[in-house]
Amino acid sequence: MAHLEVDYYSQVLGMDRTMNVILPELSDHNPTWTNETLQDIPVLYLLNGMSNNQTTWQRRTDIERLVRQTPIAIVMPSTDLAWYTNTKYGLNYFDAIAQELPEKVASFFPQLSTKRSKNFVVGLSMGGYGAFKLALATDKFSYAASLSGALIGDTEPLLDLESLTYWQGIFGDLDQFSGSENDILTLAENCQNRPRLYDWVGEQDEFKQINDTAVAKLKQLSYDVTYETAPGRHEWYYWDKQIERVLEWLPIDYVREERLS
Amino acid sequence: MAVSRMSFYSEKLEMSTSINVILPEHPTESGKTLLLLHGMGEDENAWLNQSRLTDYASQTDITIIMPRVDRSYYTSRVGESQYFEYISEEVLQRCRVWFHLSNKRERTFIAGTSMGGFGALKTGLTHPDQFQGIFPLSAMPDIERKWRENPERDAWYRSLFGSPEQVRHSINDIAYLITQQSKQAPFIWQFCGDKDPFYDMNLTLSDQIEQQGLQHKFVQAAGGHEWRLWDGAIQQVIKIIDEKQPFTIR
Known part of the structure; x- marks a missing residue:
């Protein structure tokens, strides 16, 4: 795979940003590929969680090796700690990342x-929230997956993570969160062209309860949502396994590497 | 404008390598392309680190591709990495797939400093149908002479070029390549400092180009073989390619 670190200027945020990108490349591993077949390639946006940046997915998982024989591009943006939100402190991260x-x-x-049918968004933790949010609030993504996502309906669990000041800076008055443009369940209610959803959370994860609640609501809204849980915590060991499960779930020709043992 | 640092597997080099690419804000097939080569002892980061290229290139539609060739002299050795084919074929072929680039000769240019000036001349004059212009900046254009002047390089140059006799009338013989050019050859915008150890070679090169009647300009500056001069030179190169500064011949 070709790996790129792209420094670009975001007009929306008014600052330089970096995205990491994995592109399929012609090599002995894929003798049947040609430049002609590598057109209109599906794109997977891979969103990081809190405390991560655009490099973390590649450092903590096998993502680059897993997609080696699959014609797909991976885009990993830098998102800071902004919760994929047009923040109250004036930086429009949602617009910057979703648009x-x-x-x-x-x-x-x-x-x-650039087709919706070939654009997907996947994230973990804060990025799981971001993945569902991007897919439900825009018409750009046909599939979205959340791994151990912070699929918050009410904001009470947030105060265990950060201070009230932090959350007010991002979302504003937390009493106004429910029903707002940042509430993914409200977004789900209003979404016209529905994405297919995949959700995974570890049974020992503190977000287990909010994922149960969020998925129940999505099912109630008749969303096509695949919900899977297994013993596990909020750790990369599980996300490394789950990212392959997501690749199998996506509507791509995922070619699993040979594993003799 | 964006700066992309890229690593990938090269079929000609048979190993992973790195390229830096400066992309315009809105790249299109109608933009220009500059293949920009580094000198001895440098790598794909030299231009980004040693000059203000990023600033000069902003607000233009020029995509600037900066590959690395290690200490190869842009030369292929039997059974080893094919650096010349990599630079003269694979780099542009691949980048034209990955990015929005023109495949038109009139929008494609090549430049380089020192060893990279040699590489630019060698590549541009071997593939005159591919490049509109060549910008040798303080180029080292004469392998045979360099070989005579630096006998301590004998073993190294032998491993690269075989023998001085094998250089003569080969693609490593810039003077010979010039004699092979028609009037349709790329223009050559040549730059050198007057205190540069290669200044004399550049005077000779200038005569050879003039004698062949090619489109040519020799720009001199006060100074030696140094990035201070190349920073100014690349600013002029960008303006010429961007057509903000008209290119006048003679």
């Missing part, structure tokens, strides 16, 4: 598909 980033990606990389 501007795909425009930049299409502008820079002619091989990548």
Whole structure:
């Protein structure tokens, strides 16, 4: 795979940002690929959690090796601690990641598909919230997956993570959160062109309860949501396994590597 | 404008390598492409680190591709990494798939400093149908002479070029390549400092290009073989390619 670190300027945020990108490449591993077949390639946006950045997925998981024989591009943006939100402190991270980033990606990389049917978004923890939010609030993504996602309906669990000041800076008055543009369950109610959803959370994860609640609500709304749980905590060991499960779930020709043992 | 640092597997080099690419804000097939080569002892980061290139390139539609060739002299050795084919074929072929680039000769240029000036001349004059212009900056254009002047390089140069006799009338003989050019050859915008150890070689090169009647300009500056001069030179190169500064011949 070709690996790129792209420093670009975000007009929306008014600052330089970095995205890491994995592109399929011609090599002995894929003798049947040609430049002609590597067109209109599906794109997977891979969103990080809190305390991570655009490099963490590649450092903590096998993602690059897993997609080695699959024609798919992976885009990993830098998102800071902004919860994929147009924050009250004035930086519009949602617009930057949901709107501007795909425009930049299409502008820079002619091989990548701009079709909704071939654009997917996946994230962990804060990025799981971000993945569902991007897919439900825009019409750009046909599949979205959340791993150990902070699929918050009410905001009480947030105060265990950070201070009230922090959350007010991002979402504003927490009493107004429910029913707002940041409430993914409200977004789910209002979403016209529904994405297919996949959700995984570890049974020992503190977010287990909020995932149970969120998925129950999504099912109540008749969403096509695949919900899986297994023993596990909020750790990369599980996300490394789960990212392959997501690749199998996505509507791509995922080619699993040979494993003799 | 964006700066992309890229690593990938090269079929010609048979190993992973790195390329830095400066992309315009809105890259299109109607933009320009500059293949920008580094000198001896440098790598794909030299131009980004040693000059203000990123600033000069902003607000233009030029995509600038900066590969690395290690200490290869842009030369292929039998049974080893094919650096010349990598630079003269694979880099542009691959980048034209990955990015929005023109495949038109009139929008494609090559430049380089020192050993990279040699690489730019060698590549551009071997593939004159591919490049509109060549910008040798303080180039080292004469392998045979360098070989004579630096006998301590004998073993190294032998491993690269075989023998001085094998250089003569080969693609490593810039003077010979010039004699092979027609009037349709790329223009050559040549730059050198007057205190540069290669200054004399550049005077000779200038005469050879003039004698062949190619489109040519020799720009001199006060100074030696140094990034201070190349920072100014690349600013002019960008302006010429961007057509903000008209290119006048003679």
